[in-house]
Amino acid sequence: MAASPNNQLSETKTLDSAAQTNGQDSPQPSCESIPPSDPQSTADTNPGEKRKRDDDDPTQNSSPHPLWKTTLCSYFRRQDGSCTHGSTCKYAHGEEELRPRLDNSWDPTSERAKKAMKGENGEKVAEKEEEEQEVMMTEMVMDGGEDGEECGDPQLSKCLVHLPRKWHGDNLRKFLSEQGITFKSAKKKKGMVVGFVSFENAEQLKSAVEELEGKSFGNKNLKVANVIPRPFERKVKSAMAATLSSQQTIDDASIKENAGVSIASNEVQDGATNCDGSALDDSTSKAKCARDAVTPLAHMPYGDQLEHKKNSVMQMLKKLTRNARKACPNGVSLPQWVLQSRERGGLPCEVEGIIESPVVNGYRNKCEFSVGYSQQGKPTVGFMLGNFREGVTAVEEPVDCPNVSKIACRYASIFQEFLQHLSFPIWNRFKNTGFWRQLTVREGRSAGKVADENFEANISEVMLIVQVCSVGLDEAQVTNEFERLAQAFAAGAAANSPPLPLNVFVVQDHQGISNVAPTDAPLRSIPIPKTESSLQPETANNIIEARIHDCISNLRFSISPTAFFQVNTLAAEKLYSLAGEWAGLGPDTLLFDICCGTGTIGLTLAHRVGMVIGIEMNASAVQDAYKNAEINGIKNCRFICSKAEDVIGSLLKEYLNVSEKQGQLSSALESSEKRILTGEEKDTCTTNAHNDGESSCQEPEKCSSENDGKEIQNQLQESSTSKDGNSSVPQFKNVVAIVDPPRMGLHPTVIKVLRTHAPLRRLVYISCNPESLVANAIELCTPSPEKVEKGKKDNRGWRNMSSAGLARHRAKSMPISEPFQPVKAMAVDLFPHTPHCEMVMLLER
Numbered sequence: 001m002a003a004s005p006n007n008q009l010s011e012t013k014t015l016d017s018a019a020q021t022n023g024q025d026s027p028q029p030s031c032e033s034i035p036p037s038d039p040q041s042t043a044d045t046n047p048g049e050k051r052k053r054d055d056d057d058p059t060q061n062s063s064p065h066p067l068w069k070t071t072l073c074s075y076f077r078r079q080d081g082s083c084t085h086g087s088t089c090k091y092a093h094g095e096e097e098l099r100p101r102l103d104n105s106w107d108p109t110s111e112r113a114k115k116a117m118k119g120e121n122g123e124k125v126a127e128k129e130e131e132e133q134e135v136m137m138t139e140m141v142m143d144g145g146e147d148g149e150e151c152g153d154p155q156l157s158k159c160l161v162h163l164p165r166k167w168h169g170d171n172l173r174k175f176l177s178e179q180g181i182t183f184k185s186a187k188k189k190k191g192m193v194v195g196f197v198s199f200e201n202a203e204q205l206k207s208a209v210e211e212l213e214g215k216s217f218g219n220k221n222l223k224v225a226n227v228i229p230r231p232f233e234r235k236v237k238s239a240m241a242a243t244l245s246s247q248q249t250i251d252d253a254s255i256k257e258n259a260g261v262s263i264a265s266n267e268v269q270d271g272a273t274n275c276d277g278s279a280l281d282d283s284t285s286k287a288k289c290a291r292d293a294v295t296p297l298a299h300m301p302y303g304d305q306l307e308h309k310k311n312s313v314m315q316m317l318k319k320l321t322r323n324a325r326k327a328c329p330n331g332v333s334l335p336q337w338v339l340q341s342r343e344r345g346g347l348p349c350e351v352e353g354i355i356e357s358p359v360v361n362g363y364r365n366k367c368e369f370s371v372g373y374s375q376q377g378k379p380t381v382g383f384m385l386g387n388f389r390e391g392v393t394a395v396e397e398p399v400d401c402p403n404v405s406k407i408a409c410r411y412a413s414i415f416q417e418f419l420q421h422l423s424f425p426i427w428n429r430f431k432n433t434g435f436w437r438q439l440t441v442r443e444g445r446s447a448g449k450v451a452d453e454n455f456e457a458n459i460s461e462v463m464l465i466v467q468v469c470s471v472g473l474d475e476a477q478v479t480n481e482f483e484r485l486a487q488a489f490a491a492g493a494a495a496n497s498p499p500l501p502l503n504v505f506v507v508q509d510h511q512g513i514s515n516v517a518p519t520d521a522p523l524r525s526i527p528i529p530k531t532e533s534s535l536q537p538e539t540a541n542n543i544i545e546a547r548i549h550d551c552i553s554n555l556r557f558s559i560s561p562t563a564f565f566q567v568n569t570l571a572a573e574k575l576y577s578l579a580g581e582w583a584g585l586g587p588d589t590l591l592f593d594i595c596c597g598t599g600t601i602g603l604t605l606a607h608r609v610g611m612v613i614g615i616e617m618n619a620s621a622v623q624d625a626y627k628n629a630e631i632n633g634i635k636n637c638r639f640i641c642s643k644a645e646d647v648i649g650s651l652l653k654e655y656l657n658v659s660e661k662q663g664q665l666s667s668a669l670e671s672s673e674k675r676i677l678t679g680e681e682k683d684t685c686t687t688n689a690h691n692d693g694e695s696s697c698q699e700p701e702k703c704s705s706e707n708d709g710k711e712i713q714n715q716l717q718e719s720s721t722s723k724d725g726n727s728s729v730p731q732f733k734n735v736v737a738i739v740d741p742p743r744m745g746l747h748p749t750v751i752k753v754l755r756t757h758a759p760l761r762r763l764v765y766i767s768c769n770p771e772s773l774v775a776n777a778i779e780l781c782t783p784s785p786e787k788v789e790k791g792k793k794d795n796r797g798w799r800n801m802s803s804a805g806l807a808r809h810r811a812k813s814m815p816i817s818e819p820f821q822p823v824k825a826m827a828v829d830l831f832p833h834t835p836h837c838e839m840v841m842l843l844e845r
């Protein structure tokens with residue numbers, strides 16, 4: 001039986017109580033969760049969230065709270081010169097009162113922040129550039145160029161920063177020549193803002209630096225930065241040259257280049273696509289160590305981190321009100337929630353605070369470690385310090401990153417040790433050549449909650465995924481290399497005290513430019529050799545399934561290598577139970593779990609509803625979802641393997657209005673479901689990316705496992721029969737959707753379908769990216785015009801639009817329909833020590 005979400009929630013602490021329980025960490029008084037909207041409304045406020053005026057008043061303290069006046073007050077009215085909290089308000093009343101934050105940044109909504117971004121404030125930008133120059137750690141990307149020339153002394157090389165992204169090498173060389181600059185070689189890759197120039201001698205370098213000084217592109221000043229010296233360079237080069245002599249496709253020049261480059265494997269661009277809080281923050285795009293890069297809030301007490309995130313989320317939510325107001329068509333009254341937002345300081349709905357993570361350290365059950373070179377040129381397995389496009393390529397060990405478990409760190413260091421004796425080269429992002437790319441450590445836990453300090457004692461299973469690019473390499477050699485690595489992992493795990501769990505070792509072969517591989521990139525399971533003290537389970541015929549297990553709400557989840565699973569399991573449990581509580585579930589509820597992954601949300605709530613329909617595009621995750629239903633004895637779930645935008649229209653029509661040409665409407669869905677499930681008709685299935693969500697077709701290659709298909713089909717036959725046993729489409733009084741999309745938010749078709757299906761009254765939106773939540777909510781909540789504007793054909797301007805601007809634009813062509821209203825929102829911290837958090841918003845109509 002799943003634990004009652006209500007019970008779980010009643011245990012949940014919101015920010016104030018979190019800060020109180022963390023009193024020992026937080027020398028400063030805790031901050032209120034949400035300022036009450038008006039004096040009367042304080043009566044309705046959670047008592048735990050009331051303002052602690054005495055504590056907050058800096059006049060009562062010798063030094064002010066570190067967050068004192070670092071955020072603009074939402075309640076401040078310029079006309080009155082005050083807010084309801086008067087002079088004790090800890091938020092800044094206007095720009096004059098505003099103080100910089102702990103990381104020296106400004107409230108992002110303030111004029112100062114905007115100016116600093118635009119580069120209008122000369123002094124601030126100059127300061128920042130100075131800082132960047134210090135931390136610039138781009139390595140010698142150009143040694144051994146494409147044409148094989150030697151580049152020589154890194155002391156005679158420079159990075160040029162803030163070059164136009166669209167330039168390639170020819171543009172840079174032309175520019176330098178036009179400036180009369182003599183150089184030995186110049187390299188630049190399209191898309192990056194840095195270029196690399198080397199010189200014959202010190203005089204050439206000196207005059208180039210003088211010539212380039214003061215040059216600018218757009219509003220950015222050109223910066224000449226040092227290439228970090230690389231003491232390891234020669235050693236690595238010679239080791240690799242010796243072992244690589246038989247490698248066919250990697251020529252001598254690229255070997256040299258590999259020796260000279262630190263690889264940027266998890267560039268910000270990639271990270272931004274993750275929904276697991278692993279993205280590097282833009283503000284930390286040039287960190288000095290891995291800790292700063294991946295856990296930039298680690299220096300703050302946890303209570304302050306929560307306050308910081310809650311404030312950011314609230315600022316972001318105000319955008320929803322502003323944009324809905326702007327987008328509200330002429331002649332249509334502003335919706336109540338917009339009118340009432342004035343009493344909430346501009347917030348679109350009540351924000352109920354932030355739920356803290358039950359575990360703050362070592363909580364990540366999945367870590368993706370890049371393979372690259374450290375700032376000293378040592379082959380390293382760890383985190384990239386910044387953005388490849390900005391020329392930051394060094395990788396540093398995950399030392400002192402409090403979100404990473406000791407087990408994950410240990411495996412990173414075993415792999416790093418293995419790479420010191422390189423046989424195949426490390427992936428070179430600049431040239432897109434090389435072999436070793438990334439190590440992912442996924443951990444599984446057995447049931448039972450363990451306190452923060454013993455949390456890691458619960459890790460009982462480990463899956464290692466090593467990403468490589470084996471193109472053009474001898475297969476026997478590659479296999480041999482994997483066996484050696486398996487041996488190294490097994491020996492390292494066994495040598496640890498206590499021995500480390502090691503259940504699965506798979507290799508993912510991927511040729512793409514970034515390390516984010518498609519879910520169908522080839523996977524190969526590598527047997528793990530047995531050692532005397534290993535913790536490997538005994539298996540029949542030594543066949544180990546490539547999956548691990550974890551527990552949420554007393555259910556067991558089986559997870560395959562590429563399936564999404566929230567990285568902080570205990571906090572995810574809180575997230576799902578909050579979503580379930582807000583969804584208003586009951587036996588007569590049909591719950592749509594849109595973007596369901598391995599089925600976590602639907603399955604943990606299945607006992608509270610009549611039926612769950614999960615939609616997910618990753619075929620392995622869908623297979624996991626069915627397996628998870630089976631191992632937990634859950635029978636009222638149906639999972640569809642498809643892009644949500646391709647099936648949501650058919651599904652909603654089918655379940656919301658069965659009388660309307662039922663057979664016809666459901667036929668497309670049924671036939672495509674069979675296709676997924678049995679792997680049949682692969683060749684005839686075509687995906688229509690621009691439909692209205694009413695046709696349904698899977699990407700055939702992603703849904704091709706015949707055995708798993710049968711298993712799914714059996715389940716389906718059982719679960720899709722109605723209670724009276726007649727209809728295959730049971731009907732429910734209450735239909736609710738919980739959506740949990742990836743970072744970029746819901747596809748426009750899904751938004752349109754959800755909005756235009758009036759019987760869908762309630763929607764719970766879970767988001768790992770408040771910005772996309774806001775953009776989607778603009779489309780869902782803006783009132784319809786009297787007459788709909790046809791979408792403009794000319795889309796060129798869209799490229800430069802903000803996500804909110806684009807949403808306003810789309811809202812104009814939304815078919816006339818009843819809008820949703822934001823009812824309440826709450827943040828859930830799944831990612832302590834990072835700026836990220838999850839957000840839940842209830843929308844109703």
Ligand SMILES: C[S@@+](CC[C@H](N)C(=O)[O-])C[C@H]1O[C@@H](n2cnc3c(N)ncnc32)[C@H](O)[C@@H]1O
Nearest residue numbers: 275564595596597616617618643644740741742
């Ligand atoms: C943030 S995860 C949430 C997964 C699941 N709800 C959970 O909590 O474990 C987003 C999921 O959406 C899936 N996804 C991404 N785009 C999709 C689309 N267009 N249609 C359906 N699923 C999609 C991803 O594969 C991923 O499993």
